[in-house]
Amino acid sequence: MRLARHAILRREGESPRYIYLLLDGWVASSVLLPGGDRQITKFHLPGDLLGTPSMCLERTADTLTALTPASVSRVPLAAFGDLFQRSPHFAAAMLLSIQRERVALMDRLAAVGRTPALARVAALLLDLAERLGALGGGEVSEFELPVTQEQIGDHLGLTAVHVNRIFRQLVETGLVARHRQRVTLLDRAQLKSVSGRQERVPAQDVSWLVGARAEA
Structure with a gap:
């Protein structure tokens, strides 16, 4: 799926039916603030999964906008869920990815609020x-x-x-x-x-994950 620059892939408040894999280009996630201003929460790069935070919501939490011409692969939520059942290793990798994203968000919040x-x-x-x-x-x-x-x-x-x-x-x-x-x-x-960035060293040993042991 090709996107032109400034094209909106998905708007805040829509029904979350898909997640997207960014194949090339840059995409921004943003939320609309009460006064009409916009807060960009992340600049997405190729390889990023887009739209995952809204999987747990009735309505999407953010707007996804192409900052450059971009390509994405669209994955229905049901198909994404099937991957978790078929591959414990994939589920474990997603868990780690989500935790890394939480750490990155924690660092960004600290930076915006206190630096x-x-x-x-x-x-x-x-x-x-x-x-x-x-x-x-x-x-x-x-x-x-x-x-x-x-x-x-x-x-x-x-x-x-x-x-x-x-x-x-x-x-x-x-x-x-x-x-x-x-x-x-x-x-x-x-x-x-x-x-003033914290040096975050990714864990090298993830053998404690059930999926990692099951498919090692």
């Missing part, structure tokens, strides 16, 4: 670089950032003007280089220091 704007932007750039690196199997220090300053602000709780000011500061201090949508992380160590 300055510079730390929030630095943490976002590091997070995106790490996730893009995981897709390619290696460290990424240069990548396309196909989102606007307004969208970054909607994600981090900042105005577009403030985001622009922070990027200028990162460039002027030699931490980041920018050319249009191309971002280069010049000093990862200092960016990590500025961001």
